[in-house]
Amino acid sequence: MPFTLGQRWISDTESELGLGTIVAVDARMVTLLFPATGENRLYAKNDSPITRVIFNPGDTVTSHEGWQLEVAEVVTENGLVSYIGTRLDTEESGVMLREVMLDSKLVFSKPQDRLFAGQLDRMDRFALRFRARKYQSEQYRLPVSGLRGMRTSLIPHQLHIAHDVGRRHAPRVLLADEVGLGKTIEAGMIIHQQLLAGRAERVLIVVPETLQHQWLVEMLRRFNLRFALFDDDRYAQARLDSDNAFDTEQLVICSLDFVRRNKQRLEMLAEAEWDLLIVDEAHHLAWEEGQPSREYQVIEQLAEQIPGVLLLTATPEQLGMESHFARLRLLDPDRFHDFATFVEEQQHFQPIADAVSGLLADKAIDNDALNMLNDLMGEQDIEPLLQVANSDREGKLEARQELISMLMDRHGTSRVLFRNTRNGVKGFPKRELHQIRLPLPTQYQTAIKVSGIMGARKAADERARDMLYPEQIYQEFEGDSGTWWNFDPRVEWLMGFLTSHRDSKVLVICAKATTALQLEQVLREREGIRAAVFHEGLSIIERDRAAAWFASEEDGAQVLLCSEIGSEGRNFQFASQMVMFDLPANPDLLEQRIGRLDRIGQAHDIQIHVPYLEKTAQSVLVRWYHEGLDAFEHTCPTGRAIYDTVSDQLVNYLASPENSEGLDDFISDCREQHNALKSKLEQGRDRLLELNSNGGEKAQALAETISEQDNHIELVNFALNLFDIVGINQEDRSDNLIVLTPGDHMLVPDFPGLPEDGCTITFDRNQALSREDAQYVTWEHPIIRNGLDLILSGDTGSCALSLLKNKALPVGTLLVELIYVVEAQAPKQLQLTRFLPPTPVRMLVDRKGTNLAGKVEFESFNRQLNAVNRHTGSKLVNAVQQDVHEILKLAEGQAAEEARKLIEIARTEANENLSAELSRLQALSAVNPNIRQDEIDALESNREQVLAALDSAGWRLDALRLIVVTHQ
Numbered sequence: 001m002p003f004t005l006g007q008r009w010i011s012d013t014e015s016e017l018g019l020g021t022i023v024a025v026d027a028r029m030v031t032l033l034f035p036a037t038g039e040n041r042l043y044a045k046n047d048s049p050i051t052r053v054i055f056n057p058g059d060t061v062t063s064h065e066g067w068q069l070e071v072a073e074v075v076t077e078n079g080l081v082s083y084i085g086t087r088l089d090t091e092e093s094g095v096m097l098r099e100v101m102l103d104s105k106l107v108f109s110k111p112q113d114r115l116f117a118g119q120l121d122r123m124d125r126f127a128l129r130f131r132a133r134k135y136q137s138e139q140y141r142l143p144v145s146g147l148r149g150m151r152t153s154l155i156p157h158q159l160h161i162a163h164d165v166g167r168r169h170a171p172r173v174l175l176a177d178e179v180g181l182g183k184t185i186e187a188g189m190i191i192h193q194q195l196l197a198g199r200a201e202r203v204l205i206v207v208p209e210t211l212q213h214q215w216l217v218e219m220l221r222r223f224n225l226r227f228a229l230f231d232d233d234r235y236a237q238a239r240l241d242s243d244n245a246f247d248t249e250q251l252v253i254c255s256l257d258f259v260r261r262n263k264q265r266l267e268m269l270a271e272a273e274w275d276l277l278i279v280d281e282a283h284h285l286a287w288e289e290g291q292p293s294r295e296y297q298v299i300e301q302l303a304e305q306i307p308g309v310l311l312l313t314a315t316p317e318q319l320g321m322e323s324h325f326a327r328l329r330l331l332d333p334d335r336f337h338d339f340a341t342f343v344e345e346q347q348h349f350q351p352i353a354d355a356v357s358g359l360l361a362d363k364a365i366d367n368d369a370l371n372m373l374n375d376l377m378g379e380q381d382i383e384p385l386l387q388v389a390n391s392d393r394e395g396k397l398e399a400r401q402e403l404i405s406m407l408m409d410r411h412g413t414s415r416v417l418f419r420n421t422r423n424g425v426k427g428f429p430k431r432e433l434h435q436i437r438l439p440l441p442t443q444y445q446t447a448i449k450v451s452g453i454m455g456a457r458k459a460a461d462e463r464a465r466d467m468l469y470p471e472q473i474y475q476e477f478e479g480d481s482g483t484w485w486n487f488d489p490r491v492e493w494l495m496g497f498l499t500s501h502r503d504s505k506v507l508v509i510c511a512k513a514t515t516a517l518q519l520e521q522v523l524r525e526r527e528g529i530r531a532a533v534f535h536e537g538l539s540i541i542e543r544d545r546a547a548a549w550f551a552s553e554e555d556g557a558q559v560l561l562c563s564e565i566g567s568e569g570r571n572f573q574f575a576s577q578m579v580m581f582d583l584p585a586n587p588d589l590l591e592q593r594i595g596r597l598d599r600i601g602q603a604h605d606i607q608i609h610v611p612y613l614e615k616t617a618q619s620v621l622v623r624w625y626h627e628g629l630d631a632f633e634h635t636c637p638t639g640r641a642i643y644d645t646v647s648d649q650l651v652n653y654l655a656s657p658e659n660s661e662g663l664d665d666f667i668s669d670c671r672e673q674h675n676a677l678k679s680k681l682e683q684g685r686d687r688l689l690e691l692n693s694n695g696g697e698k699a700q701a702l703a704e705t706i707s708e709q710d711n712h713i714e715l716v717n718f719a720l721n722l723f724d725i726v727g728i729n730q731e732d733r734s735d736n737l738i739v740l741t742p743g744d745h746m747l748v749p750d751f752p753g754l755p756e757d758g759c760t761i762t763f764d765r766n767q768a769l770s771r772e773d774a775q776y777v778t779w780e781h782p783i784i785r786n787g788l789d790l791i792l793s794g795d796t797g798s799c800a801l802s803l804l805k806n807k808a809l810p811v812g813t814l815l816v817e818l819i820y821v822v823e824a825q826a827p828k829q830l831q832l833t834r835f836l837p838p839t840p841v842r843m844l845v846d847r848k849g850t851n852l853a854g855k856v857e858f859e860s861f862n863r864q865l866n867a868v869n870r871h872t873g874s875k876l877v878n879a880v881q882q883d884v885h886e887i888l889k890l891a892e893g894q895a896a897e898e899a900r901k902l903i904e905i906a907r908t909e910a911n912e913n914l915s916a917e918l919s920r921l922q923a924l925s926a927v928n929p930n931i932r933q934d935e936i937d938a939l940e941s942n943r944e945q946v947l948a949a950l951d952s953a954g955w956r957l958d959a960l961r962l963i964v965v966t967h968q
Contacts, residue, residue, distance in 0.1 A: 004079030012049040019106040035104040051118030062103040114799040118874035129797030133840040140837030146193035149780025154703040160695025166193030169938035170307035172331040176419040198828025200275035207280040209255040230254040246272040276308040283313040287326030418693040429602040433632040436611040438489040444470040447477040464654035467617035505575035516561040535563035548773035576604035587639030617654040628670035638677040752786035801873040802865035813965035824953035836906035849890030899955035914943035
C-alpha cells in the first residue's frame, strides 16, 4: 500500500503509542508522529512493522475533539480516507470525519478491531485464553467450589460443616467440636467460601492473645488469607491513615483484651461494617442472667452490628446449660431471649432424639412413635415414607434415612450448633506415655535452695513457674557460666534416645526458645544430630524453612526443637515420636503440644516421652496430668474446668515440690472430678446433634469428590502453560516441588501472588501437608486465580492468525475460529456463577457460514496449526478483511441462538434450585424457630435478583483466530 501524508497507521510492536500519522515520506523511509505520546518513529518503507488503520461501516470512531461517529460509508480519495455517518451526540446524519482528525489515543479492544489493526497475538496465547475461559467456567459450576483450595486433609465432618455453613447468607453458628477435631479449620473453610463467593468482604477474628499468631499462620498457610494483626502499635499507626483505624484493612485479627481495654476502640470496631465475626474460645465469655462479664458485653456489642457470627468453643453445653444459652443468645438474641424458656424447649426435643435412635437401630416403629412422628412433621405428609420405613420392602433403608434427615432439620439447635466428638469421629491414633524418671543433680539442688531463700517474697504462682524450669534457675544463679547441659541427665537421655532412633522423626518441645537453641548446639556438637529449631523469634519464612527441613525425607533434620509458642498452629503428623523436655503448667497447652502430632490421619500411634527430674515441680506435674487427668493418653475435655477450680492447690505443690503432704489425696480428688465430669459429658451427648454435625455418607461422598479432583492433570498442564506465557521461571525440584521466580520479561512487572524472591509450589495435597514451605496450588489458589484474571481481563490471546497445512483442502481456504462469552453482570454476592458463569461458546466458521466446531475438537485441531510471523500475518489479514467481515455477520446469528439456549437453561436451573431451597426454609420455619426470617428474606431477594440478572444476560465476542490453509 502506498504511503501518503496524513494517513493513520499503528505500530505492530508498540501498540501503546496509539494512532500514528504519516508526516514525512522519502524514497526509502517513512516517518510517523504519534500525537498521544508526542514521539516520532522512522520506518523503512519495505517490510515496516506498521499496519494501516481503516475502519468499516458499522464501526464507531472518535474524533480528536471527543465526539463519536457511527460509520455508514468509507470514502477514499488520493490515498486518504474519510468517514461519513451519524454523529452520536447530536444524531446529525451525513457528518464527515477525515482520518487525520481521528483521536490518537486509540485502543483496539474488540478482537476483530485488533485483527484488522494487525495486533496479532501468538497462537499459544489464544489457546491459553480459550482454556482459561473453559476451565474457569467449569470450576464455577462445581458444587464443591470454595472447598478445594485449602491446605487441609479431606476430613468428612469438617467438609460437611463448611459446605453447609459456608453457603449460607450471614451464617450465625456455634462450632463446638471436641479438641483436635478442627474447629479452626472449619472456620477457615467457611471464611474462604464466603470470601470467594462474595458473601463477605470484611472479616474480623477476635481470639485470646496467646492464639493470635496461631490464627495468623493458619489463615495464611492453609487458606492463603493474609490477615492484619492489630495490636496497640498497629492501631496507633492506622489512626494516622484513617478516621477509623479498622477501615485500613479488610481482614483483621485482634485479641479480646485489645478490644476490651478501650471503649473508643470498641466503638470504632463496631462501626467498621464487618461482614463476618469469628470469636475463638467463646466459653471464656462468662455470663449470668443480669450479670454478663465485660468480655461478653464486648462481643455482644459487635455481634449486634455484624451480620455473620461464628463462635468457637470446645467446652460442651453439658458443663453448664446457662453458659451454653449465653453463647446461643449472642447468635440470635430474639430467638434465645429467656433462659427458663430455653431449658423447657430443650426438653421438648428429646422425643426427636429418641425417634432417630430408634430409626438408626432399625427398630420397628410402634403406633405411639408413628403419632409422634406425624406431630413432629406438622402439615408434611410422611405416611407413605413411614409405611416403607416400617416394612421389609425395597427402599426401607432409604425411607428411614430420609425420615432421619427430616427430623434433623427440626432438631432444636441443629442449624446453629455443630458438635463432633472423638467417639463419633474415627481415625485417631492411640497415645502412649513413657515416663523417664531421672535424679536431680546436686547443682540444681543448690540453685533451687538458694532461689527458694531469695524468692521467698515472690508470689506462689511465680515460684511455681520458676520451679518448672530448674535450668533457668541455675543459669540465673551461675550467670553466663551456667552450662547446665553438661550435667542435666535429661540431655544425656535425649542424646541416647535420638541416637537409638536415628530413623525416626522426633518432635522435641520445651517451654523456652533459649532452651531449644542450647539443645540444638549440644546435639550438633556432641552427636552430629541434625536438628532444626523452631521458635517465636523466627520470622514465618524462617519457621517454614525449619519445618520443611524437618519434613524432608531426603537429608532432612531428624529432630525439630520447638518452643511453646513457636509450635502453635503447626501440624507435624508425619512424625509419631514426641519428647516433652519440660511440661507446661496449663492443661490446654499440654493438649496443644500433643495436638501437633495427634491429628486425624496420623498413621502411627503417638509415643510421648517425658523425662523428668525427681523432687521437682516437673515430677508433681507429670503425676497430676497422668494420674489426675489422664491427659497424656487421652484428650482431656475436663482439664481446664478442673484446673480453674484447683489451680491454687496445684500452684502450692509446684512452688514447694519437696512438700508432698496431701499430694496423693489431691491427685485422687482430681481424678474423681475428672471421672464424674467425663461421665456427665458422655451421658449428655446429643447423638442426633453429632449425627447432623458429622454429615454421614454425604460428607464422605463430598471428601471423595474433592479427592478425585486433586492433582488433576488439566490443572498441572494449564498452570505450567500459564507460567510459561506470563514469563515466570520454573525449576523442578524433587518431591513433586517446583520453584517459581519472576522472569526478566513477564507480561506484567509484578505478578500478583508471586513474591519477589519467588516461592515453592506443589500440586500434591499430601506433599503440601508435610511441606509447609510449599504452597498448595489448586484452581482456587491466588496464583491461578490471578493468572486467570490477568489473561481474561485484558487482550492477551484475543486475536491470532495460524496456518493449517492440509492438502485435502484448497490453498487459501479461510476459517475463522470464534470464542463468544455468554455472561450476566451482577453483584458478586448473588453467586450468579453457580448457574451462568462466563461461558465460552466456540465456533469454527467457513466462508459459507457453516459451523464446524462440533466436528473439530479444539485441542487436536490446535496441534495441527502453525504459527506465522506478525508482519506476514498483517498482510494476510488485509487481503481477506472483507471475507472476515462477511463470516462474522454469518456467525453472529448462530452465536445468539446458542447464547439464548444457555441463558434459558441457567434461568430454569436457578429458578428450580432457589425456589426449592426457599420453600424448604419456609416450611421448616414453622417447626424449627432457628430458621431466621432474615435468612428467608435474603434467599427470596437473592432469587429475584438472580432471575432478573439472568433476564438481562448477554454475549460478546471474546477472541478470534483467523486460519488460512496452505500446502507448504
